[in-house]
Amino acid sequence: MKEQIVAKAYAQSLIELAEEAKVDAAKELTDLTALINKSNDLENVLFLDVFTVEEKETVLKEVLSKLGISSIVKNFISFLVNEKRIGILPLIFKEVIVIDDHNKGFLRGTIEGSDSELSAEFKAKMTNYLKDKLGLTTELTYVKNNDITAGYRVTVEDLQLDASLDNQLAKFKDSVLSE
Structure with a gap:
């Protein structure tokens, strides 16, 4: 339950920052999530604790730049990795989609x-x-x-x-x- 509350707070913050910067965070997270779901290797690097924060950041930097992800979402994902909260990304993604749907x-x-x-x-x-x-x-x-x-x-x-x-x-x- 605590993770759900944290995910909702992160999602709300990301949406607000993205709206100010005129960025479609929902679309960018959808693209990233689709890529993670396609690649077991990327999923393992991000979600397993066997890899260091630096290794995760190096891989993410390359992946996010190839996807054309905005700096707002890049910084947000980097924050999650550095705070060792990347494991709740799927919950955050779900909340972002719900908020985006409401806004639309x-x-x-x-x-x-x-x-x-x-x-x-x-x-x-x-x-x-x-x-x-x-x-x-x-x-x-x-x-x-x-x-x-x-x-x-x-x-x-x-x-x-x-x-x-x-x-x-x-x-x-x-x-x-x-x-």
Whole structure:
């Protein structure tokens, strides 16, 4: 939990600095994260403690310059390496994307259900409902969840709408047992 709070603070700071410098930090971190995910060697250098801070900095300097990363993001990544906090980069990246999405006026969320796929009609209805309720455009992705017997569970950040049969049965059970 502490790492999540720290990651959120770092992400907010990075976004604010990047906005002042007119830099798209979300895009730059997306490019860097994609490269790290493609290269096991780069991932090992950055996240394993076998390498010294100097070795990590040398590799990062070369990688970041080839990617055309701005000085704001370069300094931020260098700070994480020097403070031995590079391990929370994935959490920071996630928070940066969430903040960037908010700034652009939309949210990301998931719809979970037992079906192998979701009808476009239901997805459109849910997107419109969330836009009316939250005032922001929502980008929803569907995930099949074998733990759901029937119905759907929609999660957008900390909002969860659970219209699954399992949830309804649990509520019914609680109401019967509490009487």
